Amino acid sequence: MDIATLAFSALYQFGDAFAFLVLSACGLAVIFGMMGVINLAHGEFIMCGAYVTAATVHAGLPLPLGILCGTLASAFVGVLVELLVIRHLYERPLDTIVATWGLSLIATQGTLILVGSTMAGVGTPFGSFQVGAYSYSIYRIVLFVAALAVLAALYALFNWTRFGVLARATIQVPHMAAALGVDTRLIYSLTFACGAGLAGLAGGLYAPTMTLVPTMGATFIMEAFVTVVIGGADVFLGTAPAGGILAIVKSGMTSWQGQLFGQIGLLIAVIIVVRVLPKGISGFVLRERT
Amino acid sequence: MTRSGLRGLRAAALTGTLVLASGAFAAENPIKLGVLEDQSGDFAAATIGKVHAIQLAAEEINKAGGIMGRPLELVTYDTQSDNTRYQEFMRRVLQRDKVDVVFAGFSSASREAYRPIVDQFNGFAFYNNQYEGGVCDGHMVVTGAVPxxxxxxxxxxxxxxxxxxxxxxxxxxxxxxxxxxxxxxxxxxxxxxxxxxxxxxxxxxxxxxxxxxxxxxxxxxxxxxxxxxxxxxxxxxxxxxxxxxxxxxSVNVGQGYEHKRFKPPSLKDMYVTTNYIEEIDTPKSKEFLAKFKAKFPNEPYVNQEAENSYLALYLYKQMVERAKSTNRDEIRKVIAMGDVCMEAPEGKVCIDPKSQHMSHTIYLAKVGADHSISFPKVWEDIKPYWLGEAGCDLTKKDPMAQYTPSNPPPKP
Amino acid sequence: MTGLVSLFRRLEGPQTLGRGPAFWALFALVLAGALAYPLFSDGYTVGNTVYFFVWVFIALSLSLIWGYGGSLSFGQTAFFGIAGYGYGILTINFGAAYGFTWIALLLAIGMAALVAALLGYFMFFGRIAGVFLGIVTLAVTLMLERFMAQTAGPEWRIGAARLNGFNGMSAMPPLTIPWFGGPIPLFADVGLYYVVLAMLVLVYLGLRILMNSSFGNVIVAIRENPERAEMLGYDIRKYQLITFVIGAALAGLSGVLYTVWGQYITPSSMGMTAASLPLIWVAVGGRSDLTATVIGTLVVLSGFQALTIYGSQYALVFMGVLLVLTVLIAPNGLVLGVIKGITKLVTRRKQEAA
Incomplete structure (x- = not known):
């Protein structure tokens, strides 16, 4: 087997792990990383995106439009949840654990009652391609590209647009922003919706590749939390490098010793990173910068 | 939305304690059957059908006059795919509800969680699920297939x-x-x-x-x-x-009906050995499926565990009627005779007295490119031979343990 | 003598709710009720109450570390599991004779405390705090869960005890009192009930004394403002470490009692769901007080069990709704909220009367 094939396979595995970590984590990076809401219902926002995507595709829409619907539906649910529950809890972020855990119970069991225990899959588009002895799924490359695109879009959103600047200002010093005439309530709502929408996007993107069941969100949640936590508070400076580091560890350990060690390696990497950089990666980067 | 709402309401009415009464035996003292299955949580997709199958069998048996003239009463709890709920509710059905028999468990972990409690309170439990095999316990009857x-x-x-x-x-x-x-x-x-x-x-x-x-x-x-x-x-x-x-x-299609849930052709050329799936094209199977769909029209799929649960109730009926008692020791004497058999939807099944596991008709199901099922081969009367050969003989000794090929029963 | 008196004085203080004769009279009444009620009840109810009590210890451990100490530990279940498996391994190997089960109980708790000491040193002396602490402890418990889940093979054995993977370890002997007429095994019934009740009362009173002592005051000072506590000359890392170890020992006690209760322990006891549940109980009751934690945990556990029994498939939805409403309506926890509401009402009445 020649070097190029091996290199491509390693790169593909890395990209695959990276896409999964980053797409799982992006929504949480906004809601938890930026806003400090410990969102245990993150997996259920992902599930919501996946379900709506699958339902719209079954109804005849093409997949990209279905994913868009899934994203928007999650964002809409996010607005509702923010309005009804989260809005009252910004002063006491630890209580969001209980509230979002409750929401996640309602969402999983509610989905089971209303939609049934499973939903038919939609099938993965695009087929496969061959490199050396291995064949690969093209859709996985799409996922990797999507992860990069989401990161770029987030960077642009929070650094170059008026909303992004206002959002960062509001979340850092809310009363100052309010004094300057910013509608902080609206900003909070929109930011939360943005995070929920990103979770829905992850669900929509992964919907064609996974089993659709009410508890499917649970498979994302651990990866999402560890990526966000070791990334730290800054969405772009934290999530991207954290996803990169963890993806290297995870894909490396998995191909070397199997899936169990991939998972255990991921957890050990988290402990080490937190020990070395107690403020997360973005905390470290920002401190170096100043 | 309305339809699913109605379904929810009806399901709500069916769970909990429920006597499928018909006036004939109002005076008779009912036989109580505890049902602990996961109706929510991770395993719900594969196990809701088991509860429905038990409800169907109980209704049929009660309509036909019950067991020895006594009506069958179901005491159902939702174990939420959570081992600790099995521990709580197994104690509850045995101590509080004082059931005569329990049908319980999907995952092997849940079975191992409740088994010490069944042993401690001297209960009698049916595990109606295919699993990794090896449970040699006189308090248990296993109707699922083993490796x-x-x-x-x-x-x-x-x-x-x-x-x-x-x-x-x-x-x-x-x-x-x-x-x-x-x-x-x-x-x-x-x-x-x-x-x-x-x-x-x-x-x-x-x-x-x-x-x-x-x-x-x-x-x-x-x-x-x-x-x-x-x-x-x-x-x-x-x-x-x-x-x-x-x-x-051995586990896909027959349990989680993946061929229905995924878009073709992702399961193309999948071969599964199972003792029942709803596509089986025999008169017995069709009759069972028709009854099932008539009672539960929205059931997504009737899998092997549903059939196991259905036939288990009829087997229990036969055992009680032959033993003339719901006492476990009397029932085990009947099992020890080695001729507890019945014509189930899958074909003829018998209980092996040594291991209290069940012989099955094993169907080889092949999934086609369009996810249709064909049956290239059928084996009749495949016995659960391993435990008996390895040295588990419940007619003589009850070790209440689980063995594996690399950890067999101790040689006498 | 004076030492003892001052110790008992610490039963009341600024860090714990409830003082004065009225409170202690109520306490005595509740205790008497708890002591008497097995006489009027059946085996199932008593065994089920033991089961609820078992979880109170892990809730108290979290109240100590999180509520009083301000460090969110998401991984108390790690110590729960270590002690549970520890008890199983020890008793399966050495049996239950000569009261060994009690030594095994202590050794298992010791194991959990030792692991906590190492992990705590690593975290607190590495200045890990806040949500990072939560994620490290969560990572530890999930790692243990994943590892234990794959130990099904016969090669995973310690002496005579097979770890037995995801299916869990069973067949360990229950706690056994050596007695002249032959040992008395404590199954999940009246016997175990009184033992666990005694432990619960001792732990509850002991924690009250600890929290109202100068140690407890420092712990709370660290929660309120770590920098200030440090400026006042306290080595906060040591205090946090000691709290963490005590908490781990309590979680370990919970784990051993759970294992004893059902003669079964499984890797799922250290999983994500198991790890979040104690947080929910403690937060619903009111995490910053011991009494509220005890009552809250018992209320949530029995309430959720009742919902599961009578709520059919809607049980989980109801639970979710209740949790959300609790957080919105009672910001300090349900029990604390109710107690404060009652106190307010009473004082207002008094003022009006005056």
Missing amino acids: EQQFSTLIPYMMQTYGKKVYTLAADYNFGQISAEWVRKIVKENGGEMAGEEFIPLGVSQFSQSIQNIQKAKPDFVVTLLVGTAQASYYEQAASANVNLPMAS
């Missing part, structure tokens, strides 16, 4: 049809590891070789690396022993990476 029944049929067929290089992809816990051990043993006995073996932790849903490992090993077919809804994602991902190898399994 020797499913693999001694499946693996030789696959090796003859496709070749002798085998790759096993299994869930990394007791069921997967012990099943993989069986596959290894049978492959070796038939002169084949293991091209590779890989174990996947429960809850893993991403398989890119495993897919590559399989392609590297170039097996003739892959044995997939993947468990749980997350791991089922493998098929879609393997299909989209164009792995295109025949697959063999």
Whole structure:
């Protein structure tokens, strides 16, 4: 087997792990990383995106439009949840654990009652391609590209647009922003919706590749939390490098010793990173910068 | 929305304590049957059908006059796919509700969680689920299929049809590891070789690396022993990476009806040995399916565990009527005679007195490119032979333990 | 003598709710009720109450570390599991004779405390705090869960005890009192009930004394403002470490009692769901007080069990709704909210009367 094939396979595995970590984590990076809401219902926002995507595709829409619907539906649910529950809890972020855990119970069991225990899959588009002895799924490359695109879009959103600047200002010093005439309530709502929408996007993107069941969100949640936590508070400076580091560890350990060690390696990497950089990666980067 | 709302209401009315009464035996003292199954949580997709099957059988039996003239009363609890709920409710049905028999459990962990409690309170439990085998416990009757029944049929067929290089992809816990051990043993006995073996932790849903490992090993077919809804994602991902190898399994299709849930052709060329699935085309099976769909028109699929649960109730009826008692020791005397058999929807089944496991008709189901099912082969009367041969004999001694091929019963 | 008196004085203080004769009279009444009620009840109810009590210890451990100490530990279940498996391994190997089960109980708790000491040193002396602490402890418990889940094979054994993977370890002997007429095994019934009740009362009173001592005051000072506590000359890392170890020992006690209760322990006891549940109980009751934690945990556990029994498939939805409403309506926890509401009402009445 020649070097190029091996290199491509390693790169593909890395990209695959990276896409999964980053797409799982992006929504949480906004809601938890930026806003400090410990969102245990993150997996259920992902599930919501996946379900709506699958339902719209079954109804005849093409997949990209279905994913868009899934994203928007999650964002809409996010607005509702923010309005009804989260809005009252910004002063006491630890209580969001209980509230979002409750929401996640309602969402999983509610989905089971209303939609049934499973939903038919939609099938993965695009087929496969061959490199050396291995064949690969093209859709996985799409996922990797999507992860990069989401990161770029987030960077642009929070650094170059008026909303992004206002959002960062509001979340850092809310009363100052309010004094300057910013509608902080609206900003909070929109930011939360943005995070929920990103979770829905992850669900929509992964919907064609996974089993659709009410508890499917649970498979994302651990990866999402560890990526966000070791990334730290800054969405772009934290999530991207954290996803990169963890993806290297995870894909490396998995191909070397199997899936169990991939998972255990991921957890050990988290402990080490937190020990070395107690403020997360973005905390470290920002401190170096100043 | 309205329809599902109605379904919800009706299901709500059916759960909880429920006497399927018909005035005839109002005075009679009912026989109580505890039902502990996961109606919510991770396993719900595969187990709601079991509860429905028990309700169907109970209704039929009560309409036909009950058991020895006594009506059957169901005491149902939702165990929420949570081991601790099994512990709580097994104590409840045995101590508070004082049931005569319990039908309980989907995952092996849940069975092991409640088994010490059944043993302690001297209860009587049916485990109506296929599993990794090896439970030698006089308090338990197992109606599900075990590895020797499913693999001694499946693996030789696959090796003859496709070749002798085998790759096993299994869930990394007791069921997967012990099943993989069986596959290894049978492959070796038939002169084949293991091209590779890989174990996947429960809850893993991403398989890119495993897919590559399989392609590297170039097996003739892959044995997939993947468990749980997350791991089922493998098929879609393997299909989209164009792995295109025949697959063999003891657990898919027959339990989680993946061929209905995934878009064709991701399960193309999947071979499964199962003792029942709803596609089985015999008069008995069709009759059972028709009754099931009439009572539960929205049931997504009738799987092997549903049929196991249905026939278990009729077997229990037969045992009680022959023993003329619901006392476990009396019932076990009947089992020890070795002729507790019945014509089930799958065909004839009998209870093996040594292990209190069940012989089955094993169907080889093949999934086509359009996810239709065909049955290239059927084996009748496949016995759960391993426990008895290994030295478990419940008619003589009750060790109340679970054994595995690498940890067999101690030799006397 | 004076030492003892001052110790008992610490039963009341600024860090714990409830003082004065009225409170202690109520306490005595509740205790008497708890002591008497098995006489009027059946085996199931008593065994089920033991089961609820078992979880109170892990809730108290979290109240100590999180509520009083301000460090969110998401991984108390790690110590729960270590002690549970420890008890199983020890008793399966050495049996239950000569009261060994009690030594095994202590050794198992010791194991959990030792692991906590190492992990705590690593975290607190590495200045890990806040949500990072939560994620490290969560990572530890999940790692243990994943590892134990794959130990099904016969090679995973310690002496005579097979770890037995995801299916869990069973067949360990229950706590056994050596007695002249033959040992008395404590199954989940009246016997175990009184033992666990005694432990619960001792732990509850002991924690009250600890929290109202100068140690407890420092712990709370650290929660309120770590920098200030440090400026006042306290080595906060040591205090946090000691709290963490005590908490781990309590979680370990919970784990051993759970194992004893059902003669079964499984890796799922250290999983994600199991790890979040104690947080829910403690937060619903009111995490910053011991009494509220005890009452809250018992209320949530029995309430959720009742919902599961009578709520059919809607049980989980109801639970979710209740949790959300609790957080919105009672910001300090349900029990604390109710107690404060009652106190307010009473004082207002008094003022009006005056």
